[in-house]
Amino acid sequence: MADLAAKPLVCPSCATRHPADERFCTRCGMPLTYAGRIDLDLPVSAAHARARKIKPQYSEGELVRVAGARNQAEAELIQGLLLEEGVPSMLRRTRGFDVPDMLAAGPRDVMVPQTGVDAAREVLLQADLIASEPEAPAIDRPFRIFAGLLIGIVVVGLIVWALTQLGS
Ligand SMILES: [Zn+2]
Numbered sequence: 001m002a003d004l005a006a007k008p009l010v011c012p013s014c015a016t017r018h019p020a021d022e023r024f025c026t027r028c029g030m031p032l033t034y035a036g037r038i039d040l041d042l043p044v045s046a047a048h049a050r051a052r053k054i055k056p057q058y059s060e061g062e063l064v065r066v067a068g069a070r071n072q073a074e075a076e077l078i079q080g081l082l083l084e085e086g087v088p089s090m091l092r093r094t095r096g097f098d099v100p101d102m103l104a105a106g107p108r109d110v111m112v113p114q115t116g117v118d119a120a121r122e123v124l125l126q127a128d129l130i131a132s133e134p135e136a137p138a139i140d141r142p143f144r145i146f147a148g149l150l151i152g153i154v155v156v157g158l159i160v161w162a163l164t165q166l167g168s
Helices: 002-006 046-053 072-084 114-126 135-167
Strands: 063-069 090-093 108-113
Touching: 046 072, 063 072, 063 090, 063 114, 072 090, 072 108, 072 114, 108 114
Parallel strands: none
Antiparallel strands: 063 108, 090 108
């Protein structure tokens, strides 16, 4: 019980116990959840309130990027929206901005566990924070058409060139 009072938070992934002032597992980076018994001696911290909202079915699997935020404040706003639906999330500094000068500022990636991705996308869609179609296919398709056209032009060019060679 002493352990529970000192470390009331637990990692949903590796079950490591953490003190109340931690927000993420120090071993695997998962958002921590409240371990059990409500201890009246402990002040109800933001971390507790947060942990109680998390739905366990959304806290399993690899972390997946679901959104990008321009800064920490925007990222925390997104985290708050996700948490309202029970989806735990964590922030990562967007690649290329993880140098010391940029630690406080700079864009963030919002990551959620694999099992929470669908719920998270639903929340973000309703909040107009992401586009309705995944980005990749939308970019991929015009590129393929363009690549196809390019190949077509080259083939036609070769045929024309071959014909001119035959004629001379
Ligand atoms: Zn862990």
